[in-house]
Amino acid sequence: MSSMAKGIPQRANLLQGTLDMLILRTLLYGPAHGHQIGKHIQRTTNDFLQMQHGSLYPALHRLERRGWVTSKWEMAPGRNREFKYYRLTEKGRKQLVVEESEWKQMAEAVARVMWPAAEES
Amino acid sequence: MRWWRITKRNADLERELRSDLELEEEEQRERGLSSEEARYAALRAFGNPTLIREETHATWSWRWLESFACDLKYGFRGMRRNVGSTVFAILIVGLGVGGASTVFSVVNALLLRPLPFRDPGQLVWISNGETYSTQAEHFSDLREQNHSFADLAGWSGTYNTGNQELTGSGEPERFTSVPVTENFFTLLGVEPAIGRSFTKDECQGKYGAPPAMVLSNSFWRRRFASDPNVVGRKLTLNNQPVTVVGVLPASFDFASVFSPGTPIDMFIPWPLTDKTKPQGNTMAIVGRLKPGVTDQSAQAELAVLAKQLETQHPERNGIKPRLVPLEQHVSGQMRPALVVLMWAVGVVMLIVCANLSHLQLARIGTRQREMAMRAALGAGRFRLLRQVLTESVALSCCGAVLGLLVAVVGPRELAHLHAFSLPLLESVRVDEKTLAFTVLATVATGVLFGLAPALQVPSYTLREGLQVAGPAASGSRRYGWFRDALVVSEFGLACLLLVGAALLIQSFLRALDVNLGFEPERAAALRIDPSFQIPTAAQANAFIDDVLQRARAVPGITTVGISDILPLDGDRSWQVGAKGQVYDKNNHPDAFIRVVTDGYFEALGIALKSGREFTPSDRESSDPVVVVNETLARTLWPGQDAVGKMVSQDGGRRVVGVVADVHHGGPERLSGAEMYLPMRQTGDYSAMTLVVRTTLPPDSLAASIRTALRPIDPNLPVTKFQTLQGLVDRVMSPRRFLVLLLSGFAGFALLLASLGIYALISYSVNQRTKEIGIRMAMGASSWLVQQNVLTRTLRLALAGVILGTLCSFALSKSIESLLFGIAPTDPAVISGVILLLCSVALVAGYIPARRASRIDPMRALRTE
Numbered sequence: 001m002s003s004m005a006k007g008i009p010q011r012a013n014l015l016q017g018t019l020d021m022l023i024l025r026t027l028l029y030g031p032a033h034g035h036q037i038g039k040h041i042q043r044t045t046n047d048f049l050q051m052q053h054g055s056l057y058p059a060l061h062r063l064e065r066r067g068w069v070t071s072k073w074e075m076a077p078g079r080n081r082e083f084k085y086y087r088l089t090e091k092g093r094k095q096l097v098v099e100e101s102e103w104k105q106m107a108e109a110v111a112r113v114m115w116p117a118a119e120e121s
Numbered sequence: 122m123r124w125w126r127i128t129k130r131n132a133d134l135e136r137e138l139r140s141d142l143e144l145e146e147e148e149q150r151e152r153g154l155s156s157e158e159a160r161y162a163a164l165r166a167f168g169n170p171t172l173i174r175e176e177t178h179a180t181w182s183w184r185w186l187e188s189f190a191c192d193l194k195y196g197f198r199g200m201r202r203n204v205g206s207t208v209f210a211i212l213i214v215g216l217g218v219g220g221a222s223t224v225f226s227v228v229n230a231l232l233l234r235p236l237p238f239r240d241p242g243q244l245v246w247i248s249n250g251e252t253y254s255t256q257a258e259h260f261s262d263l264r265e266q267n268h269s270f271a272d273l274a275g276w277s278g279t280y281n282t283g284n285q286e287l288t289g290s291g292e293p294e295r296f297t298s299v300p301v302t303e304n305f306f307t308l309l310g311v312e313p314a315i316g317r318s319f320t321k322d323e324c325q326g327k328y329g330a331p332p333a334m335v336l337s338n339s340f341w342r343r344r345f346a347s348d349p350n351v352v353g354r355k356l357t358l359n360n361q362p363v364t365v366v367g368v369l370p371a372s373f374d375f376a377s378v379f380s381p382g383t384p385i386d387m388f389i390p391w392p393l394t395d396k397t398k399p400q401g402n403t404m405a406i407v408g409r410l411k412p413g414v415t416d417q418s419a420q421a422e423l424a425v426l427a428k429q430l431e432t433q434h435p436e437r438n439g440i441k442p443r444l445v446p447l448e449q450h451v452s453g454q455m456r457p458a459l460v461v462l463m464w465a466v467g468v469v470m471l472i473v474c475a476n477l478s479h480l481q482l483a484r485i486g487t488r489q490r491e492m493a494m495r496a497a498l499g500a501g502r503f504r505l506l507r508q509v510l511t512e513s514v515a516l517s518c519c520g521a522v523l524g525l526l527v528a529v530v531g532p533r534e535l536a537h538l539h540a541f542s543l544p545l546l547e548s549v550r551v552d553e554k555t556l557a558f559t560v561l562a563t564v565a566t567g568v569l570f571g572l573a574p575a576l577q578v579p580s581y582t583l584r585e586g587l588q589v590a591g592p593a594a595s596g597s598r599r600y601g602w603f604r605d606a607l608v609v610s611e612f613g614l615a616c617l618l619l620v621g622a623a624l625l626i627q628s629f630l631r632a633l634d635v636n637l638g639f640e641p642e643r644a645a646a647l648r649i650d651p652s653f654q655i656p657t658a659a660q661a662n663a664f665i666d667d668v669l670q671r672a673r674a675v676p677g678i679t680t681v682g683i684s685d686i687l688p689l690d691g692d693r694s695w696q697v698g699a700k701g702q703v704y705d706k707n708n709h710p711d712a713f714i715r716v717v718t719d720g721y722f723e724a725l726g727i728a729l730k731s732g733r734e735f736t737p738s739d740r741e742s743s744d745p746v747v748v749v750n751e752t753l754a755r756t757l758w759p760g761q762d763a764v765g766k767m768v769s770q771d772g773g774r775r776v777v778g779v780v781a782d783v784h785h786g787g788p789e790r791l792s793g794a795e796m797y798l799p800m801r802q803t804g805d806y807s808a809m810t811l812v813v814r815t816t817l818p819p820d821s822l823a824a825s826i827r828t829a830l831r832p833i834d835p836n837l838p839v840t841k842f843q844t845l846q847g848l849v850d851r852v853m854s855p856r857r858f859l860v861l862l863l864s865g866f867a868g869f870a871l872l873l874a875s876l877g878i879y880a881l882i883s884y885s886v887n888q889r890t891k892e893i894g895i896r897m898a899m900g901a902s903s904w905l906v907q908q909n910v911l912t913r914t915l916r917l918a919l920a921g922v923i924l925g926t927l928c929s930f931a932l933s934k935s936i937e938s939l940l941f942g943i944a945p946t947d948p949a950v951i952s953g954v955i956l957l958l959c960s961v962a963l964v965a966g967y968i969p970a971r972r973a974s975r976i977d978p979m980r981a982l983r984t985e
Contacts, residue, residue, distance in 0.1 A: 035141040057138065058176040073136075083144075084137045 019059050020068075021099040022049075024092055027069060033076075033083035034060060060086060068092030134177055142167055188504070189511060196512035200519070203484065207516070210477055214520025214566060216869060217473035219527020221466040222551075222559045224862070226532040228459050229554055231452040237372050239310020240409075245416065246450035247273070247406040247423070250441035254278035254402045259430055259440045261393055263406075266426055269419035271409045274308040276301040276379075277391060278405035285387065286359050286650065286836075287344075295648050296340070297383065298358075299375065300328065300391035306335075306369075308409050314338065316352035316367030319390040323366070331389035333364050338371040340386035360653065363389075378451055379405075401695060402438055407447060420444045438696070439709075457938050458859045465621065465866045468614045470566060472873045475607045475614075477570035479877060481513055482604065483884060485574045506575045513571025514564060521563035528559050573603065601885075605917060608874075608881045612921020612958060613928065615867075615874035619954045620929040622860075622867035624940055627950060629860045631942035632853060638750075638783035638792060639688055640726030641845035645819035646687055647826060649811045651834050658741040662801045664833065665718055666737065668811065671829045677817035678826075682721030685806035688785040689848040697796055699757040700767035710756050712749075712794035713785065716806040719799075722748075722780055724812045725845070732764035732778030739777075740801040747774040753794035754779045768796070771803070787852035789941050812845075819844050859939070874921075874958070875965045882914050883969035893973055894981025903974035910973050914966025915959065922958050926951060 026032065026040050038056050041049055063069045069086045076083050088096075142163055149159035149166075167173075200207040235241045249255040257275070264273040277300040285298045303324040306313070313335060323333040336351070345351045354365050369375075375385045391404075410419055423442040430440060445453070485492070492505060529551050649668060655661045665683060672681045686693060697712045698704050719735040721727075730751060739746050747768055754763035754776075763776050782792035800806065815822055819842045830837050850857075886893070893906055933945035943950070 033141065034137060035144045055176070057134070057173050061134075061177050081140070083140055084133075 024096040027088040031085040031087040068095050192508045192511035196515045211520040214517045215523025218524030222528030223531035224462050224466045225558045226555045243410045244447035245408050245444050246447045248443045254405050257404045260404050269414045269422045271411050272308050273408045274302045274305040275404040275406045296386035298387045301388050302391050311373045313367035314370040324390040324392045333366045335367040335388045341368045469866050472614050474570040475611045476873050476877045478573050479607050481574040509575035510571045514567030517567030609921040611874040611877045613924035615870040616922050616925025617928050618867040618870045622863045623950045625860050627943045628941040632788045635788035638781045641849045644845040645842040647811045650809045675825050675829050678813050678815050680724040680814045682724040682812045683718040685716040685808045688783050698769045700769045712796040715797045716800050724814045728781040730779045735799045739799040745774040746777045748778040748797040750782050750795040875961045879965035882966050886969040886973045890981045893976050894978040898978040907970045907974040910970035918962030
């Protein structure tokens, strides 16, 4: 168990709130199913953020419970198959704005501590 | 959340995961992997599907339910492992909760539930100063002139048991009837179940000779086997034809509200227009306030009206209307007793909790390693706490099943105890309120006793928990003070209860010890009113002579007398005075009137203080005489010998004797003034009760007396002998009720406290086995070890007892009103309780102390 834990990259320990934000942001492009969301985040970060399904699905269900996304089984375009598509709600859109600004503040605050010279110049 | 929604969600999640997994697999295949490799790669990328499922579950709100069920299952498994302590816990929770619920159901019936009438909040009881009843004339005037009441109604406060003889329907039998005013049932809002109430016409006749009657439900069921056709039937009551016009509903129990302990069989109309209505204060009054009228304003109006009436009618008795809400009148007297009982139950429950807390602590102690392991595996602090609490609540719920049984059976038994003449006792039953209370008490108990042990759980840190070896060392000496505090509080609470119970037992004994002024043992009474009219006084005298002579001849009977009213069973009072003396109208002496024959004093064992008793020659033709009791003699002729003096009664009667005072309001009431008239010289009595003193059990006599009296009255109805002891018991019953319940609780508390201290001491002896072993190896004698343990026991017990005594001093005011002849801080009682508790503690401590002194040092040292 402990040996496995070492293998997991540190960067994967995403803060829960951050994952929620990333999912919401991804859904801004349009409805997507779980696999697409995970793949999208992974691709956009050049595989820096390896999506763990173990946290993706709980996160999706949590967002749905809070009313920030809705879900529906729909035919995928070009495939003869149904997927569970998640769609951003109006409430989710607002939440994204809130989380984004919080994250920005946080990042700036961290940056100010880490690179004080850059701030002064 | 409904289970089918859960199932639906599960299926949905399953489908989602599967479809995404397949997609992943597809993508892997597109990269050129073989289909099998692709599946493995997909699974690897996906992670553990079970874990995903579980974590997703966790975001759904019913996770707590799952873990609750899990805790519950675990808790039950734990209980099965520890059968002994589980049974013990269930037993004491059951008894505690059962007792609490029983008391609650009594409290509910007497104090919480509204009276079984329409809008009972508007009903008030109107007494006349200290006395129960008012003159009927005053009632009529008050009713007409007031503006505060929607209506006033009344019933005869002077009826007595067995005043009606019913013939023409089976065996002749004696029943109890109450005359009520026409509007009585309407005012209370009671509709007859069958038939109707009285009409105006039926209330025009003569008092005591009713043309119609209404039956009580219980009488109708018993005597007429619930026959609905009885309404409209003509029966013969005291040789007068009377029509049954209605049957009251079962919900209306006159007796349980207004005359606890005396069942009422029928109601007859009280004609208010009748000019021959009974003299004196005879009417008990209830009123219904107009909406919006307060008790105070109604009281003020009545006071003004009463003043006017007294000036307008100087010939009438005085009137001082006093108004209390009916509810308060009915159950107000029981309130302090019930409040004490509720507190007692609360205290018992606290002791139960302390005991269980202790038990649970020991259990958790042995599971320390398990808890530490769970914490190490990631169980949160709150999660562990919740599990321990779930277990204790589950335990107390098991106990509650037993408690529920007690709670259902207890009130039912209580309700049927006619031995207790408490108001509304028959309506004591288990209703939804009681059940809610039981559930609440159970959960509260579980949480309370589980809380303390549960709060200690998180402090078992991983390292300590896993390191400490075995259950023997599991006690966590850190919590020693907490265990000690539990035992000390148990002793304190038990001490408080015991002091209360001991005080009430003492009061009960003292009330029993009161010299009632007569000797109830071996005295019995039987109604013998003739079933025919006796036209002349001479014939009445002959009848009395005949009865006394025949009854005296019955074997086993030593003395015989006749009276109209028995002690403790109804009263009638008149104004009396010394002849020639003028009294202030507001301060006129009055006395209870008894009409008796010769032999009465001897039969009841009432002591003659001076002068002589009545004799058979005190009859209509001889000088009018009277016998007074000591109080009346003192009131009318202070400092003088009453014998030979004249009272103003009937134009002047000579006092021939003075007898001892009789407490006829019960042992705890002072005896008032009494005047005895010879039955042979007056017709002013409404009942004839044969009083006998016997050497045989009274029950066996009834038949032979009846046989002896049959020749003079062939229609003599079948009635049971009423023992005077029975009357005394009835008066004492509220106190006995309280003493019984409270002693039960106190005994239970004592048992629990002694078990608690025993458990603690024997636990600490187990803990200290090694230490004791070392001490003994170093040369400590077994006596010293024993002494050591006993000292500790005694110290804990004393600490508790001192606390309890201080509490009982502090609370002494609250119990004072319930005590009789004893102070709430009676030193003998308190020192007795202290002694009892200390000796119980010593016995409980002696067993482990002995075990400690037997410890083999070598073995003790080796085993650790």
